[in-house]
Amino acid sequence: MKLYEYEAKQLFSLYSIPVPEYGLARTPEEARDITERLGGKSVLKAQVLVAGRGKAGGIKFAESPQEAYELAKELLGTEIKGEKVNSLLVSKIVGIDRELYLSIVIDRSVGAASILASSEGGIDIEELAAKSPEKIIRVYVDPLVGLKPYHVRRITETINLSDEQKKVLQDIILNLYRLFVDFDCELAEINPLAVDKEGKLVPVDAKVIIDDNALFRRKEFAERVSAELSDFELEAKKHGFSYVELDGNIGIIGNGAGLTMATMDLVKLYGGKPANFLDIGGGARAEVVEKAASLLLKHPKVKVLLVNVLGGITRCDEVAKGLVNALKTYGKDKKLVVRLTGTNEEEGKRILSDAGISAFDSMEDAAKNAVALVKVM
């Protein structure tokens, strides 16, 4: 899960990485008061999780408490890239001289934490990596050894800073790494890490992503995850489905992530548009299948529901039962296309045909059929 900037900055403070003074405002009044406290000027930053907040108008500078009030009034409650702005980080303005880049990320192919740094911060690091990879230093940390001073020196050596600044940067790297490990981060990023007019290193922005699988160790964040989901996502999560909303009109249910994606791909290949990704996982019982099918059948965007199950642990008869039950309640004006094969296939097909549904043996045929059905609706 991605943390809000203010949460990330709280963690930074906890790990002795000093951030510019700030407060969190949920009302224009609070924005005004915080700005007052900060000396009369501030930068207001919309607390949203989507990327590209700045370009979308989510960052504003206030020259006075009153202006902070006005700007906060404008920003709060609006949507940035579809995400509602509920709060603003109201921060002291940093007089930026130079911008550096620093991040720690899990490197999937090496299987280790990778520290990335660059003298050129503030910009999109992926762009920089593509254009001028030589401007980025990258150091891997063996997870059995942890971060050692020599790793840190290899980074600070490459960045043009005074000895004093290098020491500060070393501390920031060490502390960021501790945070990264302690909080099971996938990413901990400071971009930009500003050098201000007085030569001090100041993290202007902060981005932290925590591994969802580790949230059982971080209950304080685990609870918040649910608050960010759409109603459909929330209901899917409650039943243990993997669910992703897409923008087409053919609902997709599969067992297994790869098979479900492949089903989506086939729909596209044959000219259709998937409405979602829904993986019921392995060994789902009839009730679970019913929940999954019901969820999509009552989804306004879904016109046809394509179910693709290859029974291994999952039993075809259970799947069939669940589908038939869902159809009874929600099937009025929706079409169902089923591909069913594998464990207890005969019994499953019998249950379906008793309910007037015929099942395909091949997923290619089923996908073609679903696409054809949408076209005639």
Next chain:
Amino acid sequence: MKLYEYEAKQLFSLYSIPVPEYGLARTPEEARDITERLGGKSVLKAQVLVAGRGKAGGIKFAESPQEAYELAKELLGTEIKGEKVNSLLVSKIVGIDRELYLSIVIDRSVGAASILASSEGGIDIEELAAKSPEKIIRVYVDPLVGLKPYHVRRITETINLSDEQKKVLQDIILNLYRLFVDFDCELAEINPLAVDKEGKLVPVDAKVIIDDNALFRRKEFAERVSAELSDFELEAKKHGFSYVELDGNIGIIGNGAGLTMATMDLVKLYGGKPANFLDIGGGARAEVVEKAASLLLKHPKVKVLLVNVLGGITRCDEVAKGLVNALKTYGKDKKLVVRLTGTNEEEGKRILSDAGISAFDSMEDAAKNAVALVKVM
């Protein structure tokens, strides 16, 4: 360095290993008051570092505060195996039902921490290991992985305890291991780990030895080390010598621990008795050699001083200068026997012969000569 029992128990408390309630008494009055506070009865344990305190009369049971006062008065200021008793640990008496053994130690040959446990505690573990090794369970912990639950289970499985007690033992092991690592221990031992009449696990004694080389990370203990040394040891330490007091009359100086020990051994082989072990280390200058020689020359037990230097980094001329200077001040009634060879040997021998000292080429000859000299004194 070995910690006093009360220091070890303080660490135990810090690491959530509950010890019987206690206080530290430096006066009989304190012993009485603490016993009062503990409910009127207590066990008084002399705080000394030598082993075998119990058999030497260093542990007494008081049935009343007044008795605690009397016993404390008896114990304080006495010597146990040559070590003065400056304080007493006054502790609640544990009603012991069974005694277990638990320790974590650095295993030199495996190069890892080794956890030892036994259902038979209270006794000398070395004796048990020699007599009934099958009664001791030993588990190694890979330092790159650290202690894992499966290690702990392997220990608790072998000890006959209730499930509830096993859980407590698991926690004790986990916490003791954390202490062991955090404080750079060579040994952390609970012997006995009592099961009291209520079935609770209670560490009755606590022994912790910290790696001297790690004391720079534990300044709070580093300072205390000096306080425990004899005057000679203290002076040796000040100058950076390795020094060990022995009970003979031939003082030994060598460069390098192995060579110095071998010199001692030769003295013994030829019928003499070494008074000490003093290693000046590598590359010692004249002043250092002078300090080392002076220390032994003024030692009352030393009759003959045997110096054995094989010059590598150490220069023979520097050694010779140091010896001659020391002799000028302290050499009145002591004999000096020197073996000097290696770097700048010629110059060294010239300096010695100018002062009327002839040097041997072979350490065997020098040792024989030193022994012979003592015999005629």
Next chain:
Amino acid sequence: MTVLVDKNTHVVVQGITGREGSFHTKAMLDYGTKVVAGVTPGKGGQSVYGVPVYDSVYEAVSKHPEINTSIIFVPSPYAPDAVYEAIEAGIDVIVLITEHIPVHDSMRFIRYAKLRGVSIIGPNCPGIISPGESKVGIMPGHVFSKGKVGIVSRSGTLTYEIAYAITKAGLGQSTAVGIGGDPITGMNMIDMLERFREDDETEAIVLIGEIGGDMEERAAEYIRRINYEKPVVAFVAGRTAPPGKRMGHAGAIISMGTGDAESKIRALEASGVKVASTPVEVAKLLKDVLKG
């Protein structure tokens, strides 16, 4: 010869008394896999479908020194401990079925296993099967048949789908392995390509990839660099997956500008790998390359 598991594979099931563990113990026994012991701490002395249960892997291995492989069904918070226990007990191949293990944990034990020379398949994987010899996993055995195609896949059911297509095409598999859907897995595609390269029974390889990471790109680069001798056919799932969203698997996400299906397909094709658009096409392409 097959890859990683064969007739000589003797299995201990860690977490054997759990729902999944006992279910798949039966399924593996039915398939003919030599499951000789199980482990659940505190349940030593019981038995599951005739398989004796021990308190520790150490004990299981002491009693059954022929054990060389472990399959782990232990829930994610306890799974790392189970892995370290298996490594310490001298297991050679560990099949780690468990899903939802924190990546910092798997990073550590995977690194450790590598340094100790232990092969980990998974986490979050269906396991490995050498049809007719041994199945150490949760896949339905009947969709596989003995043959000459090696399969390495990041997916579960999609592997069964494609294996089934291959089986129906009359080709069969030497060994099929699901390396797992997590961002970091013990074995990667190159590891398996290397093993299939040296396996006499394998004449062609199927790579089943999906969005996320750059494992397919690296496999493509490897195939090109060493001029891989055996024909490779691929399928990549997730052409329609949007960036920034995790598609079921922890590792199936397009992020930081990498991991989309198109770039994987491009890389594979540039290395001479035939990439199928549908599962059925995989079997068709295999027939072509095996003829040629």
Next chain:
Amino acid sequence: MTVLVDKNTHVVVQGITGREGSFHTKAMLDYGTKVVAGVTPGKGGQSVYGVPVYDSVYEAVSKHPEINTSIIFVPSPYAPDAVYEAIEAGIDVIVLITEHIPVHDSMRFIRYAKLRGVSIIGPNCPGIISPGESKVGIMPGHVFSKGKVGIVSRSGTLTYEIAYAITKAGLGQSTAVGIGGDPITGMNMIDMLERFREDDETEAIVLIGEIGGDMEERAAEYIRRINYEKPVVAFVAGRTAPPGKRMGHAGAIISMGTGDAESKIRALEASGVKVASTPVEVAKLLKDVLKG
């Protein structure tokens, strides 16, 4: 062939600008050792007796890919970092001179080096010399001479003493290694016995032990168990050392009922090893065994 260092040994000196580092760089150069680079963070660009200094081992190795060996003079609090840096940079043999490294630290990096296949000599050691080929250490070169005796020792000057006696007896050494006086060292006596066993140039071995631990007992057990083919002569220092006292070296202590000289001597003699009472006797015994 010699053991661990030879004519092909190319050395980087970590901590080259320090007092010890620069002194011994000169001594090694004078001996003929190929010291090709030095490292001191922040002093890159300087040079020490003509040896270029770099900021990191990584940089030194990039500029001088022939480097395969490191000698470390870095003070104890920073030495573990230097070891990890050397391992990561791909060094094969690390000679760790530094004394007073906390044993928890050395335990970790020694274990790590073993798993990475890197040989560590030390800590707290004089280093290693193959007379006439390479000296990577702080020993006085002139007491050694080329010959057929391999020496493995826990001591420093005592090694020189015995090596000198061997030299004067006209025998000389193939390789002499001081494995270090700490409780836990990278290479132990068995490691070196194994290497000397496979070394054509070595015809007899001298073990120099001292009180503390049970390394000599284990070596004795090894010699007996595999019926070691080459003759072994030993010397053990510390027959007069009292229990519970550390004799100079961190590892030289009789504790927990183990580590006294007598039990080591008994174990060695029981394995057919001749144990000398004086350094000079070592050379005499060697002459006997080499004749026989």
